[in-house]
Amino acid sequence: MQGDRIDFRMTASTYSNGSLPFAFRVLNGRTVEIQPGRAAVGGFFYELDAPLSLPIAANPGDKARLDTVVLRADLAKGSVNLATVQGQPAAQPIAPQPQRVLGQMWEMVLYEVQVPPANGAVTPFARLQFDAPPSVRSPWNTTDTARFIEQNSFIADLDANGGGSQTEYFKGRDGLVVSRDLGKMRTFTSSVGNVNFQPPASDRIVRWRWIAPNTVSFSLRISNRSDNDISCVGGNWYIDTVLPQPVSGGATAIFHGYLENVSWAGGYPYMTMVYGMPWAWDSPYVHLFQIGHNSPTANNGVAGLDKIPARSNLYLSGIYESNTFTY
Incomplete structure (x- = not known):
């Protein structure tokens, strides 16, 4: 001791x-x-x-x-x-x-x-x-290794094979949970839902990490480098995007961001405030909204973000509670 x-x-x-x-x-x-x-x-x-x-x-x-x-x-x-x-x-x-x-x-x-x-x-x-049980280290296969350690222990994945992230876990009463990431930011390729086309994977990047038990911090960038608007199709009135981990059903989350439209394309202004709201409980999908009911320049309510104009960039970030008690 x-x-x-x-x-x-x-x-x-x-x-x-x-x-x-x-x-x-x-x-x-x-x-x-x-x-x-x-x-x-x-x-x-x-x-x-x-x-x-x-x-x-x-x-x-x-x-x-x-x-x-x-x-x-x-x-x-x-x-x-x-x-x-x-x-x-x-x-x-x-x-x-x-x-x-x-x-x-x-x-x-x-x-x-x-x-x-x-x-x-x-x-x-x-x-x-x-x-307390000593904190232990694992080179890989850490979530499986954690089944054999003492209850109420911390175990760190050293990612010795370079296939993921250096991460700390806690094995407690509620199961095995990620307590924090110890290495670099993780990356995740998001997607854009309900639209006429997807930008390349390199233009749909999320940087994220576990910052506390069951808690994710993220920043998302979606770039439309084409000369065409990314627009809603199929009668949809808002665009979806995807987070790296589901948002917990027991939590409320609202994310903030903006649409940078330097060429004033698609009838949108130079800058539009954007809000993200989780689509459903325990889901990674997020609805995107903007200020304004019928027009992006109106200030009379919240409307769905129905396009990412040509040559524009969408940014969104936030912190949210996930649900990782699965082991």
């Missing part, structure tokens, strides 16, 4: 108080009994091998108090013991901070204890710090 922590790895999805080291129970409303456990604190290893009762000081006044139960390492004596630290009664009480003086005293808080006025029954709240 490294640093201050309880010597117990949390590798299950759920726990009860009684199943954990240093579990507590309150005796007679005023005494906290701590169950056996092992921990490292201040560079020492401590083991409690039998229940230990710690009385909480009386609080006869009219204001509440917050105390703490700590593991205290006395570095001068070379000993570690369980102790209580008394806070000050106040209208908004604050628990005392642990002592951390190198070479002298070092404390790790196990419980914050609510001490009501008029000597009411005390209530401990766990502030336990546990050991």
Whole structure:
């Protein structure tokens, strides 16, 4: 183990108080009994091998108090013991901070204890710090490898074969989820839906990355380098585009962008504000809209973006919640 922590790895999805080291129970409303456990604190290893009762000081006044139960390492004596630290009664009480003086005293808080006025029954709240499974690395096949690592572990795909991206995953209660990308931006070839023709793949580029668990950041560029408008067909009144990952059905997302029409083609102005709205739950498709009901220059509502004019560029970007809990 490294640093201050309880010597117990949390590798299950759920726990009860009684199943954990240093579990507590309150005796007679005023005494906290701590169950056996092992921990490292201040560079020492401590083991409690039998229940230990710690009385909480009386609080006869009219204001509440917050105390703490700590593991205290006395570095001068070379000993570690369980102790209580008394806070000050106040209208908004604050628990005392642990002592951390190198070479002298070092404390790790196990419980914050609510001490009501008029000597009411005390209530401990766990502030336990546990050991964790080590973060591991995988050269490739990382999502399959993750099936065999401990629960509540991080695993990083080093992409040693150069076929994808360097990515970190977390295996937790909800499954395996990408926690973040560690390397370069990913690229994705989008498409344009409901239109008369597609521009080349090189002109339909999305740059994106996982920036947090289940969260994608992206920027999209669609260029129409031809002398013809990309226009809606088949009775459709808006253009679709595609994102690299589906937008979660439980989230609301609106993306912002603009249409740069330097040649004023297709009856559109030089610059048009564009909005993207996900097409359906758990779908990568996004409807494109513009300000204006019947005309791109009108300002009386939102209308579908029905064309990407000749020699123009469409830009769209945003951050959204995806849905990757599939393993």
